[in-house]
Amino acid sequence: MATLTVTQNFGKGAADIAVYKSLGGYSSLGPRLFDLSQFELIDLVTRSGLRGRGGAGFPTGMKWSFVPRNTPKPVYLVVNADEGEPGTFKDHVLMLEDPHRLIEGMIACGWALGVRTAYIYVRGEFLKAIETLNAALKQAYDAGLLGENIQGSGYSLDIYVHRGAGAYICGEETALINSLEGYKGQPRLKPPFPAVSGAWASPTCVNNVETLMALPWILEHGPAAYQALGTPKSGGTKVFSVSGDVVRPGVYEIPLGTPLLEFLESSEWCQGVVGTLKGVIPGGSSSPVLTAEESAKANMDYESLASLKSMLGSGAVIAFNDTRSAVGMLASLTRFYAHESCGQCTPCREGTGYADRILKAIVRGEGRDGDLDTMLDLAANFSYTTICPLAIADAWPIENFIGKFRSEFDALLASNAGHAESRVTSDFRPGAFW
Amino acid sequence: MSNSYNWPVLPNSDSKIVTIVVDGVEAKVPEGTNLVEALETIGIETPHFCYHPDLPVAGNCRQCMVETEGPRGMALAIACYTPVRAGMKVATDKSSEKVRTARKAVMEFQLANHPLDCPICDKAGECTLQENYMAADRQPSRMREEVGKQYKGSPDHRHVDSKGQDRGGKHVDLGPAVVLDEERCILCDRCVRFMRDVAGSEQLYIASRGDHSFIATFPDQPLDHEYDLNVTDVCPVGALTGKHFRFQQRVWLLAKTETIDPTDGLGANITVEHHDGHAWRIMPRRNPHVNKSWIANSSRLAYRRLSEDRLTAGLFGRSEVPLAQAVSRLGELVRGARKVALVASGHLTLEDNAAILAWAQILGPRAEVFGGSWLWVGAPDGIARSGDPVPNRRGLKLLGIPDSLDELRARVGEFDVLVVVGNDLWTANPSKAATLEKIPERIALSSWSDATVRASTLGVGVRAWAEVRGTMVNVQGRIQIVNAAPILPSPDLEPTWQVLSTAGRLGWTSELDAFRFAQSRIPSLVGLTYRTIGPQGRLLEGAEA
Numbered sequence: 010m011a012t013l014t015v016t017q018n019f020g021k022g023a024a025d026i027a028v029y030k031s032l033g034g035y036s037s038l039g040p041r042l043f044d045l046s047q048f049e050l051i052d053l054v055t056r057s058g059l060r061g062r063g064g065a066g067f068p069t070g071m072k073w074s075f076v077p078r079n080t081p082k083p084v085y086l087v088v089n090a091d092e093g094e095p096g097t098f099k100d101h102v103l104m105l106e107d108p109h110r111l112i113e114g115m116i117a118c119g120w121a122l123g124v125r126t127a128y129i130y131v132r133g134e135f136l137k138a139i140e141t142l143n144a145a146l147k148q149a150y151d152a153g154l155l156g157e158n159i160q161g162s163g164y165s166l167d168i169y170v171h172r173g174a175g176a177y178i179c180g181e182e183t184a185l186i187n188s189l190e191g192y193k194g195q196p197r198l199k200p201p202f203p204a205v206s207g208a209w210a211s212p213t214c215v216n217n218v219e220t221l222m223a224l225p226w227i228l229e230h231g232p233a234a235y236q237a238l239g240t241p242k243s244g245g246t247k248v249f250s251v252s253g254d255v256v257r258p259g260v261y262e263i264p265l266g267t268p269l270l271e272f273l274e275s276s277e278w279c280q281g282v283v284g285t286l287k288g289v290i291p292g293g294s295s296s297p298v299l300t301a302e303e304s305a306k307a308n309m310d311y312e313s314l315a316s317l318k319s320m321l322g323s324g325a326v327i328a329f330n331d332t333r334s335a336v337g338m339l340a341s342l343t344r345f346y347a348h349e350s351c352g353q354c355t356p357c358r359e360g361t362g363y364a365d366r367i368l369k370a371i372v373r374g375e376g377r378d379g380d381l382d383t384m385l386d387l388a389a390n391f392s393y394t395t396i397c398p399l400a401i402a403d404a405w406p407i408e409n410f411i412g413k414f415r416s417e418f419d420a421l422l423a424s425n426a427g428h429a430e431s432r433v434t435s436d437f438r439p440g441a442f443w
Numbered sequence: 444m445s446n447s448y449n450w451p452v453l454p455n456s457d458s459k460i461v462t463i464v465v466d467g468v469e470a471k472v473p474e475g476t477n478l479v480e481a482l483e484t485i486g487i488e489t490p491h492f493c494y495h496p497d498l499p500v501a502g503n504c505r506q507c508m509v510e511t512e513g514p515r516g517m518a519l520a521i522a523c524y525t526p527v528r529a530g531m532k533v534a535t536d537k538s539s540e541k542v543r544t545a546r547k548a549v550m551e552f553q554l555a556n557h558p559l560d561c562p563i564c565d566k567a568g569e570c571t572l573q574e575n576y577m578a579a580d581r582q583p584s585r586m587r588e589e590v591g592k593q594y595k596g597s598p599d600h601r602h603v604d605s606k607g608q609d610r611g612g613k614h615v616d617l618g619p620a621v622v623l624d625e626e627r628c629i630l631c632d633r634c635v636r637f638m639r640d641v642a643g644s645e646q647l648y649i650a651s652r653g654d655h656s657f658i659a660t661f662p663d664q665p666l667d668h669e670y671d672l673n674v675t676d677v678c679p680v681g682a683l684t685g686k687h688f689r690f691q692q693r694v695w696l697l698a699k700t701e702t703i704d705p706t707d708g709l710g711a712n713i714t715v716e717h718h719d720g721h722a723w724r725i726m727p728r729r730n731p732h733v734n735k736s737w738i739a740n741s742s743r744l745a746y747r748r749l750s751e752d753r754l755t756a757g758l759f760g761r762s763e764v765p766l767a768q769a770v771s772r773l774g775e776l777v778r779g780a781r782k783v784a785l786v787a788s789g790h791l792t793l794e795d796n797a798a799i800l801a802w803a804q805i806l807g808p809r810a811e812v813f814g815g816s817w818l819w820v821g822a823p824d825g826i827a828r829s830g831d832p833v834p835n836r837r838g839l840k841l842l843g844i845p846d847s848l849d850e851l852r853a854r855v856g857e858f859d860v861l862v863v864v865g866n867d868l869w870t871a872n873p874s875k876a877a878t879l880e881k882i883p884e885r886i887a888l889s890s891w892s893d894a895t896v897r898a899s900t901l902g903v904g905v906r907a908w909a910e911v912r913g914t915m916v917n918v919q920g921r922i923q924i925v926n927a928a929p930i931l932p933s934p935d936l937e938p939t940w941q942v943l944s945t946a947g948r949l950g951w952t953s954e955l956d957a958f959r960f961a962q963s964r965i966p967s968l969v970g971l972t973y974r975t976i977g978p979q980g981r982l983l984e985g986a987e988a
Contacts, residue, residue: 176652193649198449198502198524350653352630353503355492359552362654366590375589383585390548394505394519 058244292322295402566681708831792913
């Protein structure tokens with residue numbers, strides 16, 4: 010059994026504070042945390058190799074170090090629990106099973122950054138998780154673990170749960186902050202970055218649920234022990250949510266660097282693939298898909314997946330077998346992004362919808378030659394030209410599904426009797442008129 | 444929201460000039476300003492939709508992309524949100540294939556869901572989408588019929604057209620002044636930012652998400668604001684149109700005359716747009732020192748009065764007489780008077796008022812000049828109105844004409860002839876004006892058959908504000924040019940100064956003679972010409988006081 014740093018309390022009823030405490034919870038709220046200076050704590054997190062677990066994988070210690078010290082403005086901590094990426098459901102389970110670990114992690118982060126007020130921004134659909142969190146917060150307040158002067162340390166922290174309204178884009182940190190402030194959830198122009206000017210134009214640290222929940226273990230066992238669990242560059246363990254064609258889908262915590270196929274086939278975890286593996290989406294719907302051959306080479310850590318031109322992302326593993334249509338999967342993903350594009354930037358707003366409509370036409374059997382090239386061209390054109398990476402999150406699936414499973418697309422196009430007809434509806438020649 | 448904090452930094456006289464490299468050529472531009480403005484100062488136009496110098500930067504249209512040097516080499520960035528730093532390297536579409544591709548791509552995306560209804564669109568001819576298409580795109584559409592369009596718009600406005608196609612909302616009535624055509628909207632957010640950050644009344648928002656989002660008002664709340672027609676100006680396409688101009692004229696037919704708002708003391712800069720001898724609309728003209736890019740709805744609709752109820756001849760009692768006859772009668776009456784009261788007007792130019800002074804000077808002690816207005820003065824709204832309905836009140840003061848209407852009422856018995864020049868006293872305050880009816884001969888020079896003309900014994904028609912050339916001084920002490928548009932309702936009409944010059948035998952042949960007379964009375968005008976005042980006006984020395 011691998012060492013668990015985040016999910017060790019699963020199934021033990023740790024949502025109740027008494028159980029959580031009996032399992033060793035809240036033990037960091039004493040000299041272990043409050044004897045550390047802010048700099049020592051940030052240094053400790055940096056040495057643990059902990060990276061943001063929300064998707065981008067940014068080193069947490071470095072992110073914290075960007076938050077200015079001694080500012081006249083309040084510093085806010087915002088927990089990103091707006092888990093909306095298709096295939097990702099780890100944070101939901103983490104909050105349901107072990108909300109006190111999140112609170113303990115938030116206190117540690119709050120101490121490091123001098124936070125007085127913290128928010129947990131929870132996706133609106135997670136009603137049960139919101140109720141669990143609120144109950145846990147009440148217990149923590151009643152136990153004197155939150156509010157004024159925590160455990161006699163002189164440190165005070167208030168935590169509020171904010172219920173989002175169910176937009177995928179609000180997982181982007183600046184859109185999340187806009188939504189938290191009561192505005193429409195649309196990403197902000199950067200700079201300024203949230204660390205300098207975030208919520209209510211004050212320094213704001215936005216961290217994922219899982220990232221903060223790793224902190225109590227790191228404080229207890231030390232950064233070196235955490236680092237040693239993973240690879241040299243990716244410290245610790247990671248929680249994966251596995252769905253698709255595996256025998257036992259679910260939420261698993263594994264050490265970073267575990268080979269992907271071992272993870273899928275191990276009796277301890279997913280217990281094997283159903284049917285013949287055709288491919289794996291390794292890190293949430295926006296991460297580039299891996300074929301079966303690539304999956305054999307992949308280890309579940311940031312560097313290995315990056316070398317295969319994919320990414321660890323939020324840790325949502327979607328395995329699919331050869332009965333699944335790549336065209337159908339891409340159409341479904343693109344429909345999601347077209348629906349969830351916030352509509353702010355032109356390329357993403359129009360491009361994702363345009364790609365979606367082409368794909369729908371292909372799926373209906375109305376695809377024509379050149380449609381795939383148009384799609385690839387559109388995807389290239391809406392990548393890296395927008396405020397936030399949502400458009401790229403659609404471009405990568407388009408490029409990779411078409412690139413890696415092109416024969417399926419071509420077969421579907423060829424099934425349209427009129428596939429070779431001209432794509433351009435008019436013979437427009439600008440030079441002739443202007 | 445972040446956008447509210449992002450007001451663009453514009454070049455001003457204090458800007459430090461630094462050297463940057465644009466397309467491999469060194470250029471001197473103001474530091475700290477955004478690249479759209481900085482490139483503009485060296486003559487490089489950057490196409491854009493959402494950027495507007497007088498609105499917060501939204502950075503959402505992505506059309507203005509250039510390449511700038513970042514930590515990882517040259518990379519695409521939006522020019523409207525990239526400040527100038529000394530020594531920075533910029534590549535525009537002239538030198539960068541990447542920029543050309545990106546701009547072309549954005550154009551394709553903008554047009555993907557835009558209808559091709561330019562022939563019936565009021566914006567055609569001044570449409571940013573058309574301009575940028577010609578500048579950056581010029582490619583045929585790749586869209587196939589099977590792929591279809593995502594029609595924007597609220598489900599309430601959906602309908603099926605004659606070919607059975609699902610269409611978005613046409614002509615959504617937003618409020619008393621503005622109409623929305625949802626399918627034309629490119630969601631640049633300018634109208635939302637105008638209402639929120641300039642008008643200060645958040646009445647518009649973008650509902651829904653992605654390519655199915657649309658501009659909307661809040662439920663059961665119409666778009667209704669004194670400045671709401673400005674959203675039709677900032678709209679880069681024909682999505683928002685004003686009811687007053689919808690389907691009235693093709694804009695490329697309209698000739699423009701630069702002048703100033705005649706309804707307010709700020710003198711917001713405007714253009715009167717006319718065709719075929721008729722004024723069709725008034726548009727704001729950008730002046731960063733006066734009205735930015737905005738005008739109030741009442742200023743915008745002021746053109747309507749130019750063709751309503753005009754006095755185009757002389758009026759002797761109840762009977763119309765030719766203008767020339769009325770003018771000579773005016774001269775005879777004044778010259779034959781024992782004592783004449785001349786009432787000047789802040790609604791007229793410095794030149795017109797100078798003619799009154801010049802005539803009074805000739806008449807000597809037999810004439811006295813009064814001035815002022817009985818109109819109610821409100822408070823400035825901080826956008827494009829000072830609250831003072833008299834546009835040239837400051838000019839009257841500079842000419843030495845006091846606010847003395849009430850004194851005239853008190854001394855009404857001393858006069859046997861009253862000449863009211865362009866000052867509708869009987870409308871402004873009928874009960875006070877009634878006192879003046881004790882003067883037996885009352886002559887009114889006016890552009891309209893207004894209450895003052897009706898209360899007078901002789902009415903003389905003159906040109907209105909849009910038909911004369913001259914100058915006015917606004918509440919800031921800024922002298923601004925008034926220009927004449929060729930929209931006379933009758934060819935016989937003369938400017939007020941000309942009528943006075945003829946009647947008073949001043950011998951003036953152009954408004955320049957009048958301006959020279961004004962210079963003799965106002966020292967700070969000395970050395971100025973219409974050319975040096977220029978289209979943006981000029982702050983007079985000592986005007987702050």
